[in-house]
């Protein structure tokens with residue numbers, strides 16, 4: 541059996557972690573033959589709840605879990621970790637935008653960036669789930685200067701999964717027949733869910749989604765707003781934010797980083813912009829990427845018409861504003 545790897549989940553006593561820890565422990569992300577040592581971080585008042593989570597992990601009798609380290613101490617949580625799921629932070633309530641969480645959450649990511657810098661392995665892969673995810677990831681990476689910026693990403697996979705499911709449903713096909721739906725920009729209501737370059741497999745042949753839908757105006761209208769507002773719709777229905785689907789998306793995201801994307805497919809994640817597609821550099825912007833050897837590359841050369849250009853610019857503008865606010869908050 542392989543040597544165990546150390547994996548940290550922050551916000552380990554919370555809702556998303558409750559589903560995510562089980563997926564990790566079953567081998568769904570790092571492989572069914574990869575033992576793991578789980579580092580579980582939460583805040584001191586949650587240590588009692590976390591103790592209950594640890595009891596449940598034990599009672600699941602999972603052979604791949606060879607150690608569990610529950611803690612409220614950053615130096616313990618991040619010590620020698622190779623993968624970090626940064627979930628711990630406050631979720632929004634009904635009526636709030638995700639960026640309203642910036643003042644509550646960004647300093648958590650500053651402190652945890654500093655701790656990653658000091659204690660984690662330099663090849664650690666860090667994915668940020670806690671909202672506002674893109675800007676939290678940007679600030680986390682800025683406060684971890686000894687870790688390559690490319691090792692940080694923020695999750696827009698839940699939006700991608702939602703978009704893929706919506707397209708499959710509209711076409712009446714299975715989810716895995718739809719490929720290459722893209723989420724551009726921020727994990728917020730300004731994101732641009734784009735199925736204009738997506739494809740669907742029908743009868744062994746690949747067809748463009750707009751063609752398969754006879755250029756249905758739905759693709760540029762209701763599809764976009766439904767995906768943009770899906771998180772808020774779940775909150776309105778559940779009175780709590782998405783958790784099972786968020787955990788599944790976090791697992792999908794890290795699994796792609798670990799194992800790479802399948803040939804001919806790309807996935808969306810927020811990564812540091814290098815100016816591709818006219819997006820300002822130094823923003824954590826969701827792009828279509830391919831991944832090999834645990835390194836991502838932004839997919840180049842996709843057609844961007846005036847409609848898509850306007851959508852990309854709106855979401856980039858929001859990220860620029862968030863970045864400015866975050867930098868100011870972290871200087872306080």
Ligand SMILES: NC(=O)C1=CN([C@@H]2O[C@H](COP(=O)(O)OP(=O)(O)OC[C@H]3O[C@@H](n4cnc5c(N)ncnc54)[C@H](O)[C@@H]3O)[C@@H](O)[C@H]2O)C=CC1
Nearest residue numbers: 551553554555556582628629630631669670671673698786
């Ligand atoms: N990027 C995405 O697609 C999604 C992001 N989210 C975000 O994920 C975050 C977590 O959501 P839930 O698990 O539902 O929330 P939750 O409230 O159930 O759990 C959050 C946990 O984080 C802990 N926490 C708070 N501050 C912490 C700190 N400084 N260090 C470590 N742990 C800390 C809390 O004590 C709590 O146990 C929220 O910000 C939410 O908005 C949720 C769904 C999707």
Ligand SMILES: O=C(O)CCC(=O)C(=O)O
Nearest residue numbers: 632638671771772781782
């Ligand atoms: O919408 C939120 O603020 C919390 C959960 C989330 O980010 C989502 O469901 O997309």
